[in-house]
Amino acid sequence: MILTVTLNAALDLTYRVPALSPGGTHRVSDVAERAGGKGVNVARVLHALGEPVIATGLAGGRTGERIRELLAADGVPEAFAPIAGESRRTVVVADGAGATGFWEPGPAVPAAEWTAFRRRFTGLLGVAHVVVLAGSLPDGIPADAYAVLIGLARAAGVPVVLDADGDPLRLGVAAGPDLVKPNAAELAGLLGRPVPVPTAAREVRALGAREAVASLGGAGLVAATVDGDWRASLPHPLDGNPTGAGDACVAALARGLAHRQPWPDRLVDAVALAGSAVAAPVAGAVSISRWRRLRQAVTVCPVQEG
């Protein structure tokens, strides 16, 4: 079973309007509600792949209850810890021209709730084969939260995949996760300077991560692993909505880790699954049949020592 952790879970709302007009009033013709936050998205993709998964994290208030209801409706098992604060919403307004997003800040989490979560997490480690830590931290959760959870997972012998940004990423990498998946911006922030990607992924390993995969949008993935370094990509970038592609990629990497797949196979799966999310009509959804088709088109090449 793969355990995903989402400390700042969200209720994702997508509003369809004919045209966004600042200063105007819009009757929303269509409202889509989804449980969100990076870890939740990873869990939903894993569930779609038929992979046993439990989504945990923090969820509070009526928004938190709605998040749990929507996960249940999607068939995703969850073990969220209840908190007193109200979980955040995200609102995306989609019109013909594009998408405009509004991100609520999320709740403030008191120390006692963070302590209670660590206890819950330790219990769940007993049934987990891989842990995925993904997304932003709400107020009140310390910046070393992922480092602390990585320490607990290492003590329990459960490998960890980390997808984070800023200080939680920096402190998390230093705690020795098995795999970290930064995008180009997160990589530059982590290293403090622009570094060409194959070298950058190797430097992340030197900072503490056992292995690293950098995601480069339409240019695919670069992996620095114990079995060597690889670049994986589709022959040309796909048109579509990149929302959720990173989460689909993390889901494939976590599954590959759980099944001890050879690295080239993991990268083929990850590039194809991310591509399947880009091409999906609904943001963040993946299509298993499209994933299977796209796998045929992914190329994986060893990266020469740079």
Place this chain on the structure above:
Amino acid sequence: MILTVTLNAALDLTYRVPALSPGGTHRVSDVAERAGGKGVNVARVLHALGEPVIATGLAGGRTGERIRELLAADGVPEAFAPIAGESRRTVVVADGAGATGFWEPGPAVPAAEWTAFRRRFTGLLGVAHVVVLAGSLPDGIPADAYAVLIGLARAAGVPVVLDADGDPLRLGVAAGPDLVKPNAAELAGLLGRPVPVPTAAREVRALGAREAVASLGGAGLVAATVDGDWRASLPHPLDGNPTGAGDACVAALARGLAHRQPWPDRLVDAVALAGSAVAAPVAGAVSISRWRRLRQAVTVCPVQEG
């Protein structure tokens, strides 16, 4: 006790952002949550005035539960009927330049829930001195819903104030409410042609309403009543946010009806309370001290036969 009915209650969210940028992603710095819908707003103003009130209507799902929680937090007694559908949200994005609104459509209400609501309403009529019917109808509620509720209230001897638009207004007026409060646009829609206001208010009486008050924004109110016709206004329009001014006006008119205030006094209260809402820093809030101050400035003049 004044009973307010809100058949399409809402969770009103106000997001503060530095500047709305279409196509961009915005971190919301401040989120305000409020129970909303016209009848709910009227109930909150009446409660602020110290007037005994019960808010009823339809509320469903986690959003409906949040609406009831927020009313409870404001101290407003409520007797909402639960429905299976999810109550709607409204999102207002406020930046330095103004406010941009997104209105969810609201739930679809099956016939059985509408039948159950009428039973609940009939029960509540036993303790009500005035009923306020205000706002839009959700899908599934028939256009003559206000007409039906007016019939039930008349049978119970409880006077009704109606604030609606379109067919629900037209059918409601024909059912003989004690007072109807259209704004200029609703008045024009109701009469089917532009009519100068004092005459228009009289024509609404001829359509079935016992009395009518037309709200003209900064130009104040025009009332066509059994005691004569009146115009009430402040010496000059107030700067501020007109959101909620109409609901504050309806609250004052319902209170005046409950206490059988002389019409000039009701109109002074209504203009001053609407003005207090316009000048409030929070949309729709009223200030009792500002209301008292503004009352000194309202002029009420009889309207000559036109």
